[in-house]
Amino acid sequence: MNPLENIRIVLTDPKFAGNIGSICRVMMNMGLTDLALVSPREDLNWNEARKMAYKAEPLLDQIKTFQTLEDAVADCTVVAGTSARTGLYRDHAYLPREIAPVILESAAHHKTALIFGREDKGLFNEEIAVCTHIINIPSSELYRSLNLSHAVMVCCYELFLLAGSPAYEPPAECSPEADGAMRERLYAAWSAMMLETGFCEKEKLDHMMLGLRRIFSRGKLTGNDVKILMGLAKQSRWVAAALQREREKQVSGSVTQ
Amino acid sequence: MNPLENIRIVLTDPKFAGNIGSICRVMMNMGLTDLALVSPREDLNWNEARKMAYKAEPLLDQIKTFQTLEDAVADCTVVAGTSARTGLYRDHAYLPREIAPVILESAAHHKTALIFGREDKGLFNEEIAVCTHIINIPSSELYRSLNLSHAVMVCCYELFLLAGSPAYEPPAECSPEADGAMRERLYAAWSAMMLETGFCEKEKLDHMMLGLRRIFSRGKLTGNDVKILMGLAKQSRWVAAALQREREKQVSGSVTQ
Numbered sequence: 001m002n003p004l005e006n007i008r009i010v011l012t013d014p015k016f017a018g019n020i021g022s023i024c025r026v027m028m029n030m031g032l033t034d035l036a037l038v039s040p041r042e043d044l045n046w047n048e049a050r051k052m053a054y055k056a057e058p059l060l061d062q063i064k065t066f067q068t069l070e071d072a073v074a075d076c077t078v079v080a081g082t083s084a085r086t087g088l089y090r091d092h093a094y095l096p097r098e099i100a101p102v103i104l105e106s107a108a109h110h111k112t113a114l115i116f117g118r119e120d121k122g123l124f125n126e127e128i129a130v131c132t133h134i135i136n137i138p139s140s141e142l143y144r145s146l147n148l149s150h151a152v153m154v155c156c157y158e159l160f161l162l163a164g165s166p167a168y169e170p171p172a173e174c175s176p177e178a179d180g181a182m183r184e185r186l187y188a189a190w191s192a193m194m195l196e197t198g199f200c201e202k203e204k205l206d207h208m209m210l211g212l213r214r215i216f217s218r219g220k221l222t223g224n225d226v227k228i229l230m231g232l233a234k235q236s237r238w239v240a241a242a243l244q245r246e247r248e249k250q251v252s253g254s255v256t257q
Numbered sequence: 258m259n260p261l262e263n264i265r266i267v268l269t270d271p272k273f274a275g276n277i278g279s280i281c282r283v284m285m286n287m288g289l290t291d292l293a294l295v296s297p298r299e300d301l302n303w304n305e306a307r308k309m310a311y312k313a314e315p316l317l318d319q320i321k322t323f324q325t326l327e328d329a330v331a332d333c334t335v336v337a338g339t340s341a342r343t344g345l346y347r348d349h350a351y352l353p354r355e356i357a358p359v360i361l362e363s364a365a366h367h368k369t370a371l372i373f374g375r376e377d378k379g380l381f382n383e384e385i386a387v388c389t390h391i392i393n394i395p396s397s398e399l400y401r402s403l404n405l406s407h408a409v410m411v412c413c414y415e416l417f418l419l420a421g422s423p424a425y426e427p428p429a430e431c432s433p434e435a436d437g438a439m440r441e442r443l444y445a446a447w448s449a450m451m452l453e454t455g456f457c458e459k460e461k462l463d464h465m466m467l468g469l470r471r472i473f474s475r476g477k478l479t480g481n482d483v484k485i486l487m488g489l490a491k492q493s494r495w496v497a498a499a500l501q502r503e504r505e506k507q508v509s510g511s512v513t514q
Contacts, residue, residue, distance in 0.1 A: 026407055028400040056400060097418075138418060143285040143313060150283055150410045157411055161354075161395060 004163050005108035009036040009152060010072045010115045012127055017044040019119065021052030024059040024147035030156035032165070034062040036072045036113075058157055068177050069130050070184055073113045077177035077220075078106035081115040081123050082145050082151055090118035092214060093136035100158040102133065114155055119148050129210050130180070132217035178226045187213060189233040197238040260364035261420050265291040266409060267329045267372045267386055274301040276376065278309030280408035281316040287413035288420070293321040293329045293370075328388050330370045330437035334477075335363035337371040338380050338388035338407055341401050349471060350393035355417040359390065367434055371412055376405050384465050387437070389474035419486040435483045443483050444470060446490040 010028060014020055014037065027035060053060045066072035073079045080099055095101070106112040117123035117132060128134065136152050139146060146154070178186070191209055194200050200208050216229075266284060271277055271294065284292060310317045323329035330336045337356055352357070363369040372388060373379035384393065394411050395402060403411070435443070448466055451457050457465050473486075 013316075022404060022407075025404055029396045029403050031397040031399070031405070052404075054404075055402075094424070138421065140288040140417070142288070143282070145312075146286050147279060147282055147311075150279075150286070150407065153407045153410050154414055157414075160397070161440045164395065 001108075002031070002160060002163075003104050004031040005033050005157065006111055007032055007103065008036055008072070008076060008109035008111050009156075010038060011148070012035045012069055012115065012123065013118045014148065015041070015042070015119050016043075016124050016148075017049035017078040018052045019050035019148040020044070020063075021054070021056075021060060022219050024049075024053040026149055026156055028056040028059055029103045030160040032156055032159075033059060033061075033062075034064075035059055038069050038072050040065055045146045051104045069115065069127050069225055070180065073115070073180040074184075075108040075111045076105060076113040078130050078133060079113045079115065079180055080133040080135050081128055082117070082137060082155065083122055084136070084139070084146070093134040096135055096137055096155050096158045099133060099135050099161045103159060103175040104162055108179070110179070114152075114178075116148060116151060119125065124218070125206075127211070129206075129213050130184075132183075132221075135239075137144060152226050169199060176223050178221045178223050182226050183216070183221065186229055186233075187214075188248045189237075193233040193240075195234045196237050198240070201238065207217075236237060258365075259288070259420075260361050261288040261416060262290050263331060263364035263366075263368055263369045264360065264412075264416065265293055265368060267295060267326070267370050268292045268295070268405070269295040269326055269372065269380065270375045271405065272296070272307035272376050273303075273346055273405075274303055274307045276405040277301070277320075278306035278311075278313075278317060280409045281306075281310040281313040283406055283410045283413055285316055287417040288409075288455070289413055289416075290316060290319075291321075292316055292319075292321060295323050295326050295329050295358075297322055299511050303307040324383050325442055326372065327437065330387060331441075332368045333370040333437050334367040334434035335360060335390060336372065336388050336437055337390040337427070339391070339392045339394060339402070339412065340379055340385065341396070350391040352395055353392055353415045354410050356390060356392050357419045360416060361419055363434070367436070370437075371406060371409075373408060382463075382467070386470050387441075389440075391476075396469045407429055416479050435478045435480050439480065439483050440473070440478065441477075441484055443473075443490075446487050446494075450493045450497075452492040454496050455497070 009023065009032060011020065011023070018078075020037070024194075025034060027033065049060060050057060064072075080094075080103060083093065103114070105114055115123065115127065117127065123131075135155065137146060137151055188210060189207060191205060194205060194208060195202060264475060266280065266455060268277065268280070268386075273497060277292075277294070281292060284290065289470060295485060307314060321329075337360060340350065360369055360371070371383065371392075372380065374384065392412065394408055396403060409488075444466060447469060451465060
Protein backbone atom coordinates (compact mmCIF):
# COMPACT_ATOMS: atom_id res chain seq x y z
CA MET A 1 0.00 0.00 0.00
CA ASN A 2 1.11 3.54 -0.77
CA PRO A 3 2.00 4.88 2.71
CA LEU A 4 0.68 8.36 1.83
CA GLU A 5 -2.82 6.89 1.54
CA ASN A 6 -2.52 5.51 5.09
CA ILE A 7 -2.00 8.99 6.54
CA ARG A 8 -5.12 10.69 7.90
CA ILE A 9 -5.18 14.47 8.21
CA VAL A 10 -7.40 15.32 11.20
CA LEU A 11 -8.74 18.86 11.71
CA THR A 12 -10.15 19.55 15.15
CA ASP A 13 -13.01 22.06 15.10
CA PRO A 14 -11.91 24.17 12.09
CA LYS A 15 -13.63 27.58 11.94
CA PHE A 16 -13.30 28.43 8.24
CA ALA A 17 -14.60 26.12 5.55
CA GLY A 18 -12.28 27.80 3.04
CA ASN A 19 -9.38 26.24 4.91
CA ILE A 20 -10.98 22.80 4.67
CA GLY A 21 -11.26 23.22 0.88
CA SER A 22 -7.68 24.50 0.60
CA ILE A 23 -6.51 21.50 2.58
CA CYS A 24 -8.31 19.12 0.18
CA ARG A 25 -6.33 20.69 -2.66
CA VAL A 26 -3.05 20.57 -0.73
CA MET A 27 -3.62 16.90 0.11
CA MET A 28 -4.43 15.95 -3.48
CA ASN A 29 -1.36 17.88 -4.66
CA MET A 30 0.75 15.87 -2.26
CA GLY A 31 -0.82 12.44 -2.80
CA LEU A 32 -2.87 12.18 0.42
CA THR A 33 -6.53 11.16 0.41
CA ASP A 34 -7.84 10.68 3.97
CA LEU A 35 -9.29 13.81 5.61
CA ALA A 36 -11.22 13.76 8.90
CA LEU A 37 -12.97 16.49 10.87
CA VAL A 38 -13.61 16.38 14.61
CA SER A 39 -16.91 17.94 15.73
CA PRO A 40 -17.32 20.23 12.68
CA ARG A 41 -19.44 23.33 13.25
CA GLU A 42 -22.99 23.46 11.95
CA ASP A 43 -22.44 26.81 10.23
CA LEU A 44 -19.47 25.90 8.01
CA ASN A 45 -19.86 27.48 4.57
CA TRP A 46 -19.41 24.45 2.32
CA ASN A 47 -19.70 26.56 -0.83
CA GLU A 48 -16.56 28.34 0.27
CA ALA A 49 -14.88 24.98 0.89
CA ARG A 50 -15.84 23.79 -2.59
CA LYS A 51 -14.47 26.97 -4.14
CA MET A 52 -11.09 26.59 -2.43
CA ALA A 53 -10.89 22.82 -3.08
CA TYR A 54 -10.84 23.67 -6.82
CA LYS A 55 -10.60 20.33 -8.63
CA ALA A 56 -10.01 18.47 -5.36
CA GLU A 57 -13.76 18.06 -4.72
CA PRO A 58 -13.43 14.24 -4.60
CA LEU A 59 -11.55 14.62 -1.31
CA LEU A 60 -14.13 17.07 0.00
CA ASP A 61 -16.91 14.61 -0.78
CA GLN A 62 -15.32 11.78 1.18
CA ILE A 63 -14.41 13.65 4.37
CA LYS A 64 -14.97 11.58 7.50
CA THR A 65 -16.41 13.22 10.60
CA PHE A 66 -15.97 12.13 14.20
CA GLN A 67 -17.43 13.33 17.48
CA THR A 68 -14.14 13.17 19.39
CA LEU A 69 -10.46 13.24 18.57
CA GLU A 70 -10.07 9.86 20.29
CA ASP A 71 -12.57 8.39 17.81
CA ALA A 72 -10.80 9.98 14.85
CA VAL A 73 -7.49 8.33 15.73
CA ALA A 74 -8.78 5.12 17.33
CA ASP A 75 -7.34 3.02 14.48
CA CYS A 76 -4.07 5.00 14.19
CA THR A 77 -0.72 4.05 15.67
CA VAL A 78 1.47 7.13 15.32
CA VAL A 79 -0.62 10.24 16.08
CA ALA A 80 1.34 13.45 15.48
CA GLY A 81 -0.12 16.79 16.53
CA THR A 82 1.09 20.20 15.36
CA SER A 83 1.68 22.99 17.82
CA ALA A 84 3.05 26.49 17.46
CA ARG A 85 3.27 26.92 21.22
CA THR A 86 6.02 25.67 23.48
CA GLY A 87 5.90 24.39 27.02
CA LEU A 88 3.88 21.61 28.72
CA TYR A 89 5.46 18.68 26.89
CA ARG A 90 5.49 20.65 23.66
CA ASP A 91 9.25 21.05 24.09
CA HIS A 92 9.87 17.53 22.83
CA ALA A 93 8.65 18.65 19.43
CA TYR A 94 9.92 17.39 16.09
CA LEU A 95 10.51 19.40 12.93
CA PRO A 96 8.34 18.32 9.98
CA ARG A 97 11.47 17.00 8.24
CA GLU A 98 12.47 15.00 11.33
CA ILE A 99 9.06 13.43 11.82
CA ALA A 100 8.51 12.53 8.15
CA PRO A 101 10.42 9.20 8.30
CA VAL A 102 8.67 8.26 11.56
CA ILE A 103 5.28 8.90 9.97
CA LEU A 104 6.05 7.12 6.71
CA GLU A 105 7.45 4.11 8.52
CA SER A 106 4.28 3.88 10.56
CA ALA A 107 2.05 4.49 7.53
CA ALA A 108 3.70 1.67 5.60
CA HIS A 109 1.80 -0.73 7.88
CA HIS A 110 -0.74 1.16 10.00
CA LYS A 111 -3.19 4.01 9.83
CA THR A 112 -1.32 7.09 10.98
CA ALA A 113 -2.68 10.50 11.87
CA LEU A 114 -1.57 14.13 11.62
CA ILE A 115 -3.64 16.42 13.84
CA PHE A 116 -4.12 20.15 13.28
CA GLY A 117 -5.85 22.39 15.80
CA ARG A 118 -8.36 25.20 15.37
CA GLU A 119 -7.22 28.33 13.51
CA ASP A 120 -7.14 30.65 16.53
CA LYS A 121 -6.21 28.43 19.44
CA GLY A 122 -4.49 25.37 18.00
CA LEU A 123 -4.77 22.12 19.94
CA PHE A 124 -5.93 22.12 23.55
CA ASN A 125 -3.87 20.32 26.19
CA GLU A 126 -6.27 17.39 26.34
CA GLU A 127 -5.89 17.01 22.54
CA ILE A 128 -2.11 17.24 22.73
CA ALA A 129 -2.37 14.43 25.29
CA VAL A 130 -3.85 12.11 22.65
CA CYS A 131 -0.81 12.61 20.39
CA THR A 132 2.18 10.30 20.40
CA HIS A 133 4.38 12.97 18.81
CA ILE A 134 4.36 16.78 18.61
CA ILE A 135 5.37 18.65 15.47
CA ASN A 136 6.55 22.23 15.55
CA ILE A 137 6.66 23.98 12.17
CA PRO A 138 9.52 26.47 12.18
CA SER A 139 8.47 30.07 11.58
CA SER A 140 9.65 33.61 12.14
CA GLU A 141 9.54 35.05 15.62
CA LEU A 142 7.82 38.07 14.09
CA TYR A 143 4.79 36.01 13.10
CA ARG A 144 4.72 32.45 14.38
CA SER A 145 1.22 31.34 13.46
CA LEU A 146 0.69 29.81 10.02
CA ASN A 147 -2.63 29.65 8.23
CA LEU A 148 -4.08 26.16 8.76
CA SER A 149 -3.80 25.08 5.12
CA HIS A 150 -0.18 26.28 4.94
CA ALA A 151 0.70 24.27 8.04
CA VAL A 152 -0.84 21.20 6.36
CA MET A 153 1.10 22.02 3.17
CA VAL A 154 4.48 22.02 4.92
CA CYS A 155 3.84 18.66 6.60
CA CYS A 156 2.41 17.01 3.47
CA TYR A 157 5.22 18.40 1.30
CA GLU A 158 7.86 16.80 3.52
CA LEU A 159 5.99 13.47 3.43
CA PHE A 160 5.46 13.57 -0.35
CA LEU A 161 9.10 14.41 -0.95
CA LEU A 162 10.40 11.65 1.29
CA ALA A 163 7.97 9.05 -0.07
CA GLY A 164 9.05 9.88 -3.62
CA SER A 165 12.76 10.05 -2.88
CA PRO A 166 14.72 7.27 -4.60
CA ALA A 167 16.75 6.88 -1.41
CA TYR A 168 13.66 6.11 0.65
CA GLU A 169 12.76 2.49 1.34
CA PRO A 170 9.77 1.61 3.46
CA PRO A 171 10.55 -0.86 6.24
CA ALA A 172 10.09 -4.50 5.22
CA GLU A 173 8.26 -5.45 8.37
CA CYS A 174 7.10 -3.88 11.55
CA SER A 175 5.96 -5.21 14.94
CA PRO A 176 2.21 -4.74 15.43
CA GLU A 177 1.79 -1.41 17.15
CA ALA A 178 -0.91 -0.36 19.57
CA ASP A 179 -3.54 1.87 18.01
CA GLY A 180 -5.20 4.92 19.52
CA ALA A 181 -8.06 2.97 21.11
CA MET A 182 -5.69 0.53 22.85
CA ARG A 183 -3.55 3.37 24.11
CA GLU A 184 -6.55 5.20 25.53
CA ARG A 185 -7.65 2.05 27.39
CA LEU A 186 -4.13 1.81 28.79
CA TYR A 187 -4.09 5.42 29.97
CA ALA A 188 -7.53 5.02 31.54
CA ALA A 189 -6.27 1.98 33.48
CA TRP A 190 -3.14 3.81 34.58
CA SER A 191 -5.12 6.88 35.66
CA ALA A 192 -7.28 4.65 37.83
CA MET A 193 -4.20 2.92 39.21
CA MET A 194 -2.51 6.22 40.08
CA LEU A 195 -5.55 7.40 42.01
CA GLU A 196 -6.42 4.10 43.67
CA THR A 197 -2.88 3.39 44.84
CA GLY A 198 -2.68 6.94 46.17
CA PHE A 199 0.24 7.73 43.87
CA CYS A 200 -1.17 11.18 43.24
CA GLU A 201 -4.04 13.51 44.11
CA LYS A 202 -6.90 13.93 41.65
CA GLU A 203 -5.80 17.54 40.92
CA LYS A 204 -2.35 16.38 39.83
CA LEU A 205 -3.63 13.49 37.73
CA ASP A 206 -3.92 15.28 34.35
CA HIS A 207 -0.42 16.67 34.64
CA MET A 208 0.98 13.28 35.64
CA MET A 209 -0.81 11.54 32.79
CA LEU A 210 0.58 14.01 30.23
CA GLY A 211 4.04 13.09 31.43
CA LEU A 212 3.29 9.39 31.20
CA ARG A 213 1.81 9.74 27.73
CA ARG A 214 5.05 11.38 26.63
CA ILE A 215 7.11 8.58 28.10
CA PHE A 216 5.07 5.86 26.43
CA SER A 217 5.11 7.72 23.09
CA ARG A 218 8.85 8.09 22.89
CA GLY A 219 9.31 4.79 21.11
CA LYS A 220 6.94 2.36 19.49
CA LEU A 221 4.33 0.85 21.79
CA THR A 222 3.27 -2.59 20.59
CA GLY A 223 0.08 -4.44 21.37
CA ASN A 224 2.08 -6.72 23.67
CA ASP A 225 3.57 -3.75 25.51
CA VAL A 226 0.06 -2.49 26.17
CA LYS A 227 -1.06 -5.89 27.48
CA ILE A 228 1.85 -5.95 29.97
CA LEU A 229 1.23 -2.38 31.09
CA MET A 230 -2.50 -3.01 31.43
CA GLY A 231 -1.81 -6.13 33.49
CA LEU A 232 0.53 -4.17 35.73
CA ALA A 233 -2.12 -1.51 36.34
CA LYS A 234 -4.78 -4.16 36.97
CA GLN A 235 -2.57 -5.87 39.54
CA SER A 236 -1.75 -2.68 41.40
CA ARG A 237 -5.43 -1.71 41.45
CA TRP A 238 -6.25 -5.16 42.85
CA VAL A 239 -3.60 -4.67 45.57
CA ALA A 240 -4.97 -1.20 46.36
CA ALA A 241 -8.51 -2.55 46.58
CA ALA A 242 -7.36 -5.45 48.75
CA LEU A 243 -5.58 -3.05 51.08
CA GLN A 244 -8.68 -0.93 51.27
CA ARG A 245 -10.79 -3.97 52.17
CA GLU A 246 -8.22 -5.01 54.76
CA ARG A 247 -8.30 -1.59 56.38
CA GLU A 248 -12.07 -1.48 56.37
CA LYS A 249 -12.08 -4.91 57.97
CA GLN A 250 -9.68 -3.73 60.67
CA VAL A 251 -11.72 -0.61 61.31
CA SER A 252 -14.95 -2.54 61.58
CA GLY A 253 -13.03 -5.18 63.60
CA SER A 254 -11.75 -2.57 66.05
CA VAL A 255 -15.27 -1.17 66.30
CA THR A 256 -16.80 -4.55 67.04
CA GLN A 257 -13.99 -5.53 69.41
CA MET B 258 22.17 41.90 5.83
CA ASN B 259 19.71 39.09 6.47
CA PRO B 260 19.61 37.32 3.08
CA LEU B 261 15.88 36.58 3.44
CA GLU B 262 15.20 40.33 3.31
CA ASN B 263 17.05 40.51 -0.02
CA ILE B 264 14.66 38.06 -1.65
CA ARG B 265 11.80 39.60 -3.63
CA ILE B 266 8.66 37.57 -4.26
CA VAL B 267 7.25 38.70 -7.63
CA LEU B 268 3.67 37.83 -8.63
CA THR B 269 2.87 38.34 -12.30
CA ASP B 270 -0.74 39.35 -12.91
CA PRO B 271 -2.38 37.55 -9.96
CA LYS B 272 -6.16 37.13 -10.38
CA PHE B 273 -7.26 36.69 -6.76
CA ALA B 274 -6.46 39.27 -4.11
CA GLY B 275 -7.01 36.63 -1.43
CA ASN B 276 -3.88 34.90 -2.69
CA ILE B 277 -1.90 38.15 -2.39
CA GLY B 278 -3.00 38.46 1.24
CA SER B 279 -2.21 34.82 1.98
CA ILE B 280 1.23 35.32 0.47
CA CYS B 281 1.88 38.33 2.75
CA ARG B 282 1.17 36.07 5.72
CA VAL B 283 3.33 33.24 4.34
CA MET B 284 6.21 35.64 3.75
CA MET B 285 6.00 37.14 7.23
CA ASN B 286 5.82 33.62 8.71
CA MET B 287 9.01 32.76 6.84
CA GLY B 288 10.95 35.99 7.42
CA LEU B 289 10.59 37.57 3.96
CA THR B 290 9.50 41.18 3.48
CA ASP B 291 9.76 42.23 -0.19
CA LEU B 292 6.64 41.58 -2.30
CA ALA B 293 6.16 42.93 -5.83
CA LEU B 294 3.26 42.72 -8.27
CA VAL B 295 3.60 43.00 -12.04
CA SER B 296 0.72 44.79 -13.80
CA PRO B 297 -1.87 44.15 -11.06
CA ARG B 298 -5.51 44.16 -12.19
CA GLU B 299 -7.70 47.17 -11.49
CA ASP B 300 -10.47 45.01 -10.01
CA LEU B 301 -8.47 43.24 -7.28
CA ASN B 302 -10.53 42.99 -4.08
CA TRP B 303 -8.14 44.47 -1.55
CA ASN B 304 -10.53 43.83 1.33
CA GLU B 305 -10.19 40.14 0.58
CA ALA B 306 -6.39 40.53 0.52
CA ARG B 307 -6.46 42.28 3.89
CA LYS B 308 -8.63 39.52 5.37
CA MET B 309 -6.25 36.79 4.25
CA ALA B 310 -3.10 38.72 5.24
CA TYR B 311 -4.37 38.53 8.86
CA LYS B 312 -1.73 40.32 10.96
CA ALA B 313 0.65 40.57 7.99
CA GLU B 314 -0.91 43.85 6.81
CA PRO B 315 2.46 45.67 7.08
CA LEU B 316 3.67 43.63 4.08
CA LEU B 317 0.46 44.31 2.19
CA ASP B 318 0.91 48.04 2.74
CA GLN B 319 4.42 48.08 1.31
CA ILE B 320 3.84 46.04 -1.86
CA LYS B 321 5.77 47.36 -4.86
CA THR B 322 4.12 47.40 -8.26
CA PHE B 323 5.83 47.33 -11.66
CA GLN B 324 4.56 47.60 -15.22
CA THR B 325 6.74 44.79 -16.57
CA LEU B 326 8.51 41.76 -15.19
CA GLU B 327 11.80 43.12 -16.53
CA ASP B 328 11.31 46.23 -14.37
CA ALA B 329 10.44 44.13 -11.31
CA VAL B 330 13.73 42.21 -11.51
CA ALA B 331 15.96 44.91 -13.01
CA ASP B 332 18.04 45.09 -9.80
CA CYS B 333 18.08 41.32 -9.18
CA THR B 334 20.86 38.91 -10.04
CA VAL B 335 19.43 35.43 -9.61
CA VAL B 336 15.85 35.40 -10.92
CA ALA B 337 14.13 32.07 -10.32
CA GLY B 338 10.73 31.36 -11.87
CA THR B 339 8.36 28.60 -10.81
CA SER B 340 6.72 26.37 -13.38
CA ALA B 341 4.48 23.34 -13.09
CA ARG B 342 4.81 22.60 -16.79
CA THR B 343 7.68 20.80 -18.48
CA GLY B 344 9.24 21.29 -21.89
CA LEU B 345 10.72 24.37 -23.61
CA TYR B 346 13.72 24.81 -21.33
CA ARG B 347 11.59 23.95 -18.33
CA ASP B 348 13.33 20.57 -18.18
CA HIS B 349 16.40 22.12 -16.58
CA ALA B 350 14.29 22.79 -13.51
CA TYR B 351 15.48 22.72 -9.91
CA LEU B 352 13.64 21.40 -6.89
CA PRO B 353 12.92 24.05 -4.23
CA ARG B 354 15.39 22.32 -1.91
CA GLU B 355 18.09 22.31 -4.62
CA ILE B 356 17.66 25.96 -5.52
CA ALA B 357 17.55 27.25 -1.91
CA PRO B 358 21.36 27.45 -1.46
CA VAL B 359 21.73 29.16 -4.87
CA ILE B 360 19.14 31.77 -3.90
CA LEU B 361 20.52 32.35 -0.41
CA GLU B 362 24.05 32.69 -1.72
CA SER B 363 22.88 35.29 -4.22
CA ALA B 364 20.72 37.06 -1.62
CA ALA B 365 23.65 37.39 0.77
CA HIS B 366 24.98 40.10 -1.55
CA HIS B 367 22.39 40.99 -4.19
CA LYS B 368 18.70 41.50 -4.67
CA THR B 369 17.30 38.15 -5.76
CA ALA B 370 13.87 37.34 -7.15
CA LEU B 371 11.42 34.45 -7.02
CA ILE B 372 8.74 34.74 -9.73
CA PHE B 373 5.29 33.15 -9.57
CA GLY B 374 2.91 33.15 -12.52
CA ARG B 375 -0.85 33.72 -12.74
CA GLU B 376 -3.14 31.22 -10.98
CA ASP B 377 -4.55 29.63 -14.13
CA LYS B 378 -1.75 29.84 -16.68
CA GLY B 379 1.49 30.19 -14.72
CA LEU B 380 4.34 32.04 -16.39
CA PHE B 381 4.30 32.70 -20.13
CA ASN B 382 7.31 31.72 -22.25
CA GLU B 383 8.52 35.32 -22.52
CA GLU B 384 8.42 35.54 -18.69
CA ILE B 385 10.26 32.24 -18.31
CA ALA B 386 12.86 33.79 -20.62
CA VAL B 387 13.59 36.51 -18.06
CA CYS B 388 14.45 33.91 -15.42
CA THR B 389 17.95 32.68 -14.76
CA HIS B 390 16.64 29.51 -13.07
CA ILE B 391 13.44 27.47 -13.22
CA ILE B 392 11.93 25.88 -10.12
CA ASN B 393 9.57 22.93 -10.32
CA ILE B 394 7.65 22.16 -7.12
CA PRO B 395 7.10 18.41 -6.89
CA SER B 396 3.46 17.38 -6.77
CA SER B 397 1.23 14.40 -7.44
CA GLU B 398 0.50 13.41 -11.03
CA LEU B 399 -3.17 13.32 -10.04
CA TYR B 400 -3.21 17.07 -9.36
CA ARG B 401 -0.08 18.96 -10.32
CA SER B 402 -1.15 22.56 -9.87
CA LEU B 403 -0.70 24.13 -6.44
CA ASN B 404 -2.61 27.13 -5.18
CA LEU B 405 -0.41 30.21 -5.63
CA SER B 406 0.08 30.88 -1.91
CA HIS B 407 0.98 27.24 -1.26
CA ALA B 408 3.60 27.32 -4.01
CA VAL B 409 5.08 30.43 -2.34
CA MET B 410 4.92 28.64 1.03
CA VAL B 411 6.99 25.68 -0.17
CA CYS B 412 9.72 27.91 -1.63
CA CYS B 413 9.85 30.27 1.37
CA TYR B 414 9.82 27.36 3.81
CA GLU B 415 12.91 25.85 2.18
CA LEU B 416 14.68 29.23 2.26
CA PHE B 417 13.72 29.94 5.88
CA LEU B 418 14.85 26.48 6.98
CA LEU B 419 18.20 26.73 5.21
CA ALA B 420 18.87 30.30 6.39
CA GLY B 421 18.20 29.25 9.99
CA SER B 422 20.12 26.01 9.82
CA PRO B 423 23.21 26.02 12.06
CA ALA B 424 25.11 24.28 9.24
CA TYR B 425 24.44 27.11 6.82
CA GLU B 426 27.10 29.76 6.31
CA PRO B 427 26.58 32.57 3.86
CA PRO B 428 29.50 33.02 1.45
CA ALA B 429 32.14 35.45 2.69
CA GLU B 430 32.47 37.23 -0.62
CA CYS B 431 31.00 37.07 -4.03
CA SER B 432 32.04 38.43 -7.44
CA PRO B 433 29.76 41.27 -8.56
CA GLU B 434 27.00 39.65 -10.59
CA ALA B 435 25.07 41.12 -13.49
CA ASP B 436 21.59 42.26 -12.56
CA GLY B 437 18.39 41.83 -14.57
CA ALA B 438 18.73 45.13 -16.42
CA MET B 439 22.31 44.33 -17.55
CA ARG B 440 21.27 40.88 -18.69
CA GLU B 441 18.36 42.26 -20.72
CA ARG B 442 20.71 44.73 -22.47
CA LEU B 443 22.99 41.81 -23.26
CA TYR B 444 20.20 39.71 -24.70
CA ALA B 445 18.94 42.62 -26.79
CA ALA B 446 22.44 43.07 -28.24
CA TRP B 447 22.74 39.36 -28.96
CA SER B 448 19.31 39.25 -30.60
CA ALA B 449 20.34 42.06 -32.91
CA MET B 450 23.64 40.30 -33.64
CA MET B 451 21.92 37.02 -34.49
CA LEU B 452 19.62 38.74 -36.96
CA GLU B 453 22.17 41.12 -38.45
CA THR B 454 24.82 38.45 -39.00
CA GLY B 455 22.18 36.21 -40.58
CA PHE B 456 22.74 33.56 -37.89
CA CYS B 457 19.01 32.90 -37.79
CA GLU B 458 15.68 33.96 -39.28
CA LYS B 459 13.43 36.32 -37.38
CA GLU B 460 10.87 33.52 -36.80
CA LYS B 461 13.49 31.36 -35.07
CA LEU B 462 14.91 34.20 -32.95
CA ASP B 463 12.73 33.76 -29.84
CA HIS B 464 13.46 30.05 -29.68
CA MET B 465 17.20 30.64 -30.13
CA MET B 466 17.25 33.35 -27.48
CA LEU B 467 15.52 31.09 -24.95
CA GLY B 468 18.32 28.58 -25.50
CA LEU B 469 20.97 31.25 -25.08
CA ARG B 470 19.35 32.62 -21.94
CA ARG B 471 19.50 29.12 -20.45
CA ILE B 472 23.18 28.79 -21.34
CA PHE B 473 24.12 32.14 -19.80
CA SER B 474 22.07 31.39 -16.68
CA ARG B 475 23.69 28.09 -15.90
CA GLY B 476 26.45 29.66 -13.84
CA LYS B 477 26.97 33.11 -12.41
CA LEU B 478 27.19 35.91 -14.95
CA THR B 479 29.30 38.77 -13.66
CA GLY B 480 29.25 42.36 -14.78
CA ASN B 481 32.60 41.74 -16.53
CA ASP B 482 31.18 38.72 -18.36
CA VAL B 483 28.38 40.90 -19.67
CA LYS B 484 30.84 43.56 -20.85
CA ILE B 485 32.81 40.95 -22.83
CA LEU B 486 29.68 39.40 -24.33
CA MET B 487 28.29 42.83 -25.20
CA GLY B 488 31.57 43.76 -26.88
CA LEU B 489 31.54 40.55 -28.88
CA ALA B 490 28.01 41.25 -30.12
CA LYS B 491 28.90 44.83 -30.95
CA GLN B 492 31.90 43.72 -32.97
CA SER B 493 29.94 41.11 -34.95
CA ARG B 494 27.22 43.66 -35.66
CA TRP B 495 29.89 46.10 -36.89
CA VAL B 496 31.29 43.40 -39.20
CA ALA B 497 27.81 42.55 -40.48
CA ALA B 498 27.09 46.23 -41.14
CA ALA B 499 30.47 46.67 -42.88
CA LEU B 500 29.77 43.65 -45.07
CA GLN B 501 26.38 45.09 -45.95
CA ARG B 502 27.94 48.42 -46.93
CA GLU B 503 30.60 46.60 -48.99
CA ARG B 504 27.93 44.64 -50.84
CA GLU B 505 25.86 47.74 -51.49
CA LYS B 506 28.99 49.47 -52.78
CA GLN B 507 29.71 46.57 -55.14
CA VAL B 508 26.13 46.49 -56.36
CA SER B 509 26.14 50.22 -57.05
CA GLY B 510 29.69 49.85 -58.50
CA SER B 511 28.61 47.11 -60.89
CA VAL B 512 25.65 49.25 -61.91
CA THR B 513 27.83 52.26 -62.64
CA GLN B 514 30.48 50.17 -64.40
